Amino acid sequence: MAFRTRGDCPGAAGLRRKTGLGRGVSGEVGGGADEVVSFALEALAEMGLPVKEEFAGQIRAWAQVWRSWTGRRVTGLESPREVAVRLIADSFAFLYAFGPSAGEVCCDVGSGNGWPGLALKLHEPSVHLVLLDARRSSCEFLCGVVRAMGLEGVEVWHRRAEDVGRDEGTREMFSVAVSRAAGKLPVVLELCAPLVRVGGKVVLWLGPEVTFGRGGAGEAEEARAGLYCLGLAGPEIRRYSLPGSEGGRVLAVYRKERLCEARFPRTAKAIRTRPLWRVP
Numbered sequence: 001m002a003f004r005t006r007g008d009c010p011g012a013a014g015l016r017r018k019t020g021l022g023r024g025v026s027g028e029v030g031g032g033a034d035e036v037v038s039f040a041l042e043a044l045a046e047m048g049l050p051v052k053e054e055f056a057g058q059i060r061a062w063a064q065v066w067r068s069w070t071g072r073r074v075t076g077l078e079s080p081r082e083v084a085v086r087l088i089a090d091s092f093a094f095l096y097a098f099g100p101s102a103g104e105v106c107c108d109v110g111s112g113n114g115w116p117g118l119a120l121k122l123h124e125p126s127v128h129l130v131l132l133d134a135r136r137s138s139c140e141f142l143c144g145v146v147r148a149m150g151l152e153g154v155e156v157w158h159r160r161a162e163d164v165g166r167d168e169g170t171r172e173m174f175s176v177a178v179s180r181a182a183g184k185l186p187v188v189l190e191l192c193a194p195l196v197r198v199g200g201k202v203v204l205w206l207g208p209e210v211t212f213g214r215g216g217a218g219e220a221e222e223a224r225a226g227l228y229c230l231g232l233a234g235p236e237i238r239r240y241s242l243p244g245s246e247g248g249r250v251l252a253v254y255r256k257e258r259l260c261e262a263r264f265p266r267t268a269k270a271i272r273t274r275p276l277w278r279v280p
Contacts, residue, residue: 032063032067032080033060033063033064033067034060035080035081035084036059036060036063036066036080036083036084036088037056037059037060037063037084038084039080039081039083039084039085039089040055040059040084040085040088040089041055041056041059042084042243043084043085043088043089043242043243044089044092046243047089047092047093047240047242047243049089049092049093049095050095050123052122052123054122055122058122058149059088061145061148061149061150062088062114062118062145062148062149063080063083064148065141065144065145065148066083066113066145069141069144071137071140071141074112074113074137074138074141075087075112075113085242085243085244085246086242086246087113087115088115088119089242089243090116090205090242090249091115091116091118091119091180091205092116092119092123093116093205093238093240093249093251094116094119094120094178094203094251095123096238096240096251097203097236097238097251097253098201098203098253099123099124100120100123100124100127100175100176101124101175102124102126102127103126103127103128104124104127104128104175104176105127105128105130105173105174105175105176106120106121106127106128106129106130106174106175106176106177106178107129107130107132107174107176107177107178107195108120108129108130108131108132108177108178108179109132109161109177109178109179109182109188109191109192109195110132110133110134110161110179110181110182110183110188110191111131111132111133111138111142111156112133112135112138112181113138113141113142114131114141114142114145115180116178116180116205117129117130117131117178118131118145118149120176120178121151121153121154125153126153127153128153128154129151129153129154129155130154130155130156130157130174131146131154131155131156131157132157132159132161132164133156133157133158134158134159134160134161135158136158139156139157139158142156143156160268161191161192161195161265162191162265162266162267162268162271164195165191165193165194165195165260165264165265166194166265170195171194171195172194172195172196172197172198172259172260173195173197174195174196174197174200175196175197175199175200175201176196176200176201176202176203177192177193177195177196177200177201177202177203178202178203178204178205179191179192179202179203179204179205180204180205181205185204185206185210185223186223186226186275186276187271187272187276188204189202189204189223189226189227189230189232189254189276190226190230190264190265190266190271190276191265191271192204193230193231193232193254193256193260193264193265194230194260194264194265196256197256198231198256198257198258198259199256200255200256201253201254201255201256202232202253202254202256203251203252203253203254204235204251204252204253204254205249205250205251206249206250206251206252207249207250208239208247208248208249208250210250210252223276225276226276227254229260229261229264229276230260230261230264231256231257231258231259231260231261232254232255232256232257233254233255233257234252234253234254234255235252235253235254236252236253236254236255237250237251237252237253238250238251238252238253239251
């Protein structure tokens with residue numbers, strides 16, 4: 001199901017129970033949110049990425065929901081600095097490779113905590129953004145975030161990516177699909193490619209352990225074998241480093257050059273049990 005930006009999200013009372021927002025959020029939460037904002041803006045500046053004046057208030061709103069959330073954990077990070085640098089600032093790294101155009105329709109696959117999809121929306125407010133996640137608890141969190149940040153043109157979809165990709169009404173409807181930490185590279189590509197129209201992009205945040213190039217091995221090599229079937233070409237690789245001791249990162253941008261074959265995406269069971277590179 002799809003939770004629309006405001007009205008179809010879980011009731012306001014339920015969100016208040018899970019977040020504590022509207023009950024007089026404690027000074028500890030507010031202070032933590034301010035720390036996240038400060039660290040995030042500092043990291044963006046160190047990375048040489050543009051910082052807009054309105055970022056501070058929007059990031060603070062997200063951080064307040066995150067700090068006060070009592071539901072299922074939506075991030076494995078704990079400290080304000082880790083969240084600010086490794087989650088939020090890192091999400092803006094797409095700007096090393098491209099900038100979304102006005103009015104583009106984008107999808108964050110396996111969104112969970114809202115990043116990196118929210119970074120596209122904050123950078124280009126006219127973007128129409130879908131935050132897609134199969135877990136209801138994550139969708140409830142995302143609805144709280146969208147409400148707190150006052151975002152328009154954002155929808156939260158409680159659906160599996162493979163179902164969206166097989167649905168004629170939503171297949172190949174997005175100009176950009178982004179994803180981070182949603183699974184192994186061949187799996188994520190199979191989930192994302194059917195969502196993107198010809199001429200669009202699949203943009204993935206990867207760890208430095210993923211290697212590309214001839215003679216390579218592992219996830220990247222396995223994924224390369226299935227690119228043609230998915231209609232993808234590339235990837236274009238952008239390597240960068242996060243501030244401090246957070247280390248290197250890899251941004252991979254795949255171009256959608258042809259229609260994805262109708263048999264993709266497969267069912268969740270088939271994707272898990274038969275890797276993409278073994279599919280004839």
